Amino acid sequence: MLFPTIEFAVFFAVVFPVTWLLNAHNTWKKVFLVAASYYFYAAWRPEFTLLLLVSSVFNYGAAFAIDHFKYRAQRLTVLWIAVAANLGLLGYFKYYNFFAASLMNAFSAIGVKVDIGFIEVALPIAISFLTFHALSYIIDVYRRVLKPATSLIDIMFYIGFFPHLIAGPIVRANKFLAQTVSPRDPANIRLGQSVFLILGGLFKKVIIANYLSTGFVDGVFRDPTANSSLDLIFGMYGYALEIYCDFSAYTDIAIGVANLLGYEFPQNFNYPYRAVSVQDFWRRWHMSLSSWLRDYLYIPLGGSKFGTFATYRNIMITMALGGLWHGASWAFLIWGSLHGSALVIERMLGITGDHAAAKRGTLATALGWLVTTQFVCLAWVFFRAPSTDAWLGYFATMFGGRSWSTTVTPFVAFIFALGALSHILPPRWFETLEKCYDEAPLLVKVLVPFVVIYLISVAAPAGIAPFIYFQF
């Protein structure tokens, strides 16, 4: 079930009133929201709801086991078993075939024929997201940041809550479970903010991401060598805008929808292409993932505590695994490692951290933005190209100066401009709009979403492509 569909509108039209009618009966409300979330997930493959259930029951029990033991070594043993089980499930569905193929290729290269065999099983949608939610819960219990939930429903609700279930944002267990202990206060609904997040998300996904994808980017990446160098350059920037508009649209709508139901999700994007360093980029892009990786991987590895070499090694491990989290392919590993290398180089040059940023002049800031943006956009080519041959061909043709003609139509150029506006318009404009909306009469409050969605429908392409991050 995709957000920008009639199916979801009808689903939400039922979920919204029932949630608030049950608000005074918190337990029943959570039971209802779990049922609604499982229905939402079952819209893709009903059998995979079993995976959600198994993950919730297992991690609910694992948290109790971790909390039960007094000694750190015992608790750590149970934690490792639980982490291994969660990652094992993820590995089986997502990485088994990749590692089997890589191993067979490696043996084949030294002349040894090994047949490990592949598994033929569909990848459960959003398995990476639900695994990270589950890990957040058991690790927080191990760290004693959080007491184990007394009710299984709380964990089923946390892992399966439909707005974040498919593509995040990754909500921390301690932040979310604190919101489940008592009825939500409807006074906390920020209508203006939710409405503009949802409308902005619909516009970014249905108009900008869809038209950039179907009107230009897909064609360029399908056969890069058949395109001009200029089209490949536009394709690279086009994909950078497309993936931002696609992914941030999903999480904006998720945050807005959750708020209408009384729940708070963390911010996930903050003008990422305004970043002036790669470190700054990761503080603005998929913020819930980068902070998750920092807190549950980089810091446990030692962070920056054990000297320069260990810090660089920890950054590289974190970013390479972060890349691999997106998908089972060498391209994602290269993409993550490239970002890791850039972060290491920035540290070597001493241009990271808030202190260095404060000392930077206007020219250095502009140069930092220019270099960061080019690096990030170039790295997206690895992320988008379907195979090694594709990205090799892409770069060879783009840098080969094959020809400087373009197939960008005036309409696609207009969509590019709209995508760029998403980063040019100052945030205070949106804040002012939200404030005006909140103070407007009821008729205006109704007419604004109606007119915006009506105009989006007028200009929408015939079908809606799934969100890019669904595959992760």
Added chain:
Amino acid sequence: MKHVDPTELERPRPTGELRTAAIVIYATLVLLAVTIPQSVVNWVADMNGNPVEETALRGAEVLRNLSQRSGIAGVYQRARDIFIAISGVEPD
């Protein structure tokens, strides 16, 4: 002895914000259904046939006919035609 769920003791009362949110959500959906009724008809028609969906389809068709007769649905189609002509995107 009846055990009371402690989470059910605190019962915030609905506020104006919730009422406004409900009005905005439902009014928007109704306005969209009235002004773009063909989308609703197509959506219901895509479902597998059963008595409930057949009733829903009949309801959606009544809505579409009313909207077409009053000229509301035509505005959407004209706007869509103008957009396709200006943008050069593929017609539906």
